[in-house]
Amino acid sequence: MDLSSPTLEDLALAGDSVHVPDDVFSVLVKKLFDGINDGNERNISFLSENDRYKNVDKAAVKQAYGGLVTMVTEAAKNDMEIESLSSLLEDCKFSGDRIAALSKAFLQHKPQIQILLNSIGNPPPHIVDIDWRLDYYIKNNHMDKVNEPVYLVSLKTEEAGKPGLQEVQLSCSLEQLQDLVGKLKDATKCLEKDGTVIIYTFQLFNTIFDEYEVPRIAVSLHGQNGAYIDIKTHIFNT
């Protein structure tokens, strides 16, 4: 993990009991994770509200807070273990109690921070669900007798920044649907073999959907799993 020298300076400030007294530190750690994780709790004003902290150097506390936020974010990004974290804190001259308190809180909140970090990004739409319907196409004005089954598949996708579900619709005949399912199965097989082919597989998924004139989408594995199981069972039933 790389931390810049100003950040390390700020961290050392957080470990210094002259600038950040012990009682302030414990509140600071609590507020730290609240501020990172919870959008409603980020307005931190415990210093000015409470008379107890009158003599505390607020600028120093703010600086220490900034250092702690950076450290915690980077540590969660690198999925750091407690051992390396505490060695880092020891380098910044934290006392044993403070290291223990901070490590404990960090361990508790790490998944939450990682989820937050994971939510940064602009991915293509994601299939999460599927609806399908089987229509029976009887005739049209040119032909008196067609009698073909038509599957209407509606893929539910989630898009970044849009609430709710979007829909991608396609229709296909029985053979086309079997073809689609077969291709999806092949793609899943590729994934099962090796993690490195993952990009190739997503391309494969996209070419599959291109054939059915569906806009480009990334397939969520489980979603796709569920989806194709759904279709498969129906094919075997018919």
Place this chain on the structure above:
Amino acid sequence: MEEVDQIIIHSLNTIGCDIEDDVVSLKQFSTELIVAAAVSCVKSISNENDLPSTLPGGMSARFRMGTTLANAIQELGYRGEIGYQTFLYSNESDIRKVFMFLVDKLPKETVEAMDEPLGASVLLQKAISASVARHLTSPWLPPFLKDHGVAWRGKPPVWQREGACSLHGFYACHLTRPHGSADLTKKISKELKQYYCQCLPFVTNQTAHHHDTLPSVLELNGMEIAKQHEWENEWNQYGLASRLSEEEYKSKKRQRVKKRIIDQLKRDVERADAKTGLGPAENFQQLIDSITSRTSTGVKGKGSRFTHTEKLLFAKDEEKAVSQLVGETATHSEEELQKEREEELNSLREELNNVSSQFSNLDLDVKKFTAGIQELEERLTLQKKENEENEKSYSIKKRTLDLLPDAENNISKLQAVVDASAQRLANLANQWEKHRAPLIQQIQELKELNSKRESEAQVKLGEIKTFREKMKSVADEARNKEEIQKQLLAEYERMAKDVNRSAYTKKIMEIVANIKKQKNDIDKVLVDTRTIQKEINLLSGKLDRTFTVTDELIFKDAKKDESVKKAYRFLAALHENCELLIRTVEDTGIILREIRELEDQIENESNKKVLSNLEKITADYREMRKENAALIAKLKQKS
């Protein structure tokens, strides 16, 4: 043999046979278990056989399966005797031999995996495939059961993102953190301190949206690190070579950059001017003209006048509006009044125009006058200078005039003064030469010293550079080693679960110790037997020699004396009898050894469960006969 059995059972368990915990040796293996274990071993070795893993019910089918299994194992390279009977009517030692061979042949994936080097990319790939596998195995969840697309599964719960609903792009804004509160010796300005204490929000509260906080924090850190690296590189490359202190170097660089920016801007402005043919000021004027073109007054000239007139115009408009309002509300019919007003308005307008033109004229006049003042002031200063010069020349001339009356005297005086000053000059020149020589020498010395120092500094700079490089490389190495250590630790933790290895080594060590002990014992026994053999040889030699000597002696005497003849006969008989006795003892020894061997054989045979196997065979034989009879009966029925 227990250790061997345990190892075999453990390896069988790892390839997927369920052997119950209370089975600890091969003796306890049932026929079904033996067949199943052998089949799974063969399958995991070659992967081509399609043997059923359970014994079929029919006797003949069982024999067939036993034969194919034995063939498969022989194909794998087993040299010992093997057939269907090995599996169906098992005896412990044969089965052990077969299993030892099979376990030895098992593919050793784990060992190979350990040997391959674990780079970061390999670890990353492993992590990716693990995560993909987890995703693949997890069941599908409808989106409404997930909290913002995040599902928690497993124990302890592990989150995984399924869906993209709560994602947002990377958007970072600038964050401000207070600086320098750690160092009490450095003074921060009071205003800055107050701002830090009272106004500056905490870092997490500085972004417009909560979800922008983490990107901003990451970017800030990354930026600072990049800055640091860049500065270090530059300092190492150019900074050290320039031999300036850091601050000096920075200020110099700042000036350079500033100058470049200014030059660039100047050039751009010139280019733009050349293109449009108009200066920016003129452009602005055009714009203003276009705005004001609707007013008939036709404003030309300065901005101040323009704003002036504009103000007046607006005031007029307002007046108009007000008058209209008044007109509407009060009296509609008073056209005269309106006319009057209009006239008044026109006259006022004219007046205004007049006044404004007058004003502009006056303005111009003022400008002219100020220009004149400046000119006059310049002239004044010029005159003053001239005056001073004139005064100077006047004073000199006055002095010379003063000296004129007593001209000769004064000339001689002046000559003396001139001579004295010339002499003084020569003196001074001499003195200067005296001083100069050592000074020049000093300068040269100092120059030499300086150049030496410079070269030293150069050398030291080079050293510093190499040290820095070394530092970096060492730090890199340390980091690499730490990473490797971490990997190895992780691996070690993973391996520690497999206690088997240490147990194996322990057992092997024990076995080796045992063997050593036994070897010692054997050596002792060998030495014993050798000494005994020696003794025997010695004794028999002695016996032979004494016998021949006594034989000769007695034979000589026997010719003379009858009683000695008898003694000789007795001696011969004694010798013969003794020899017989010895031979008998040896025979008994041989027989005893044979007996022991036979006993061993008997034990071996009894180990082979011959009796039970025989019973089994007879039972199977009966069953087969029954099957055959049933088949014959069926055949007869059909025919």
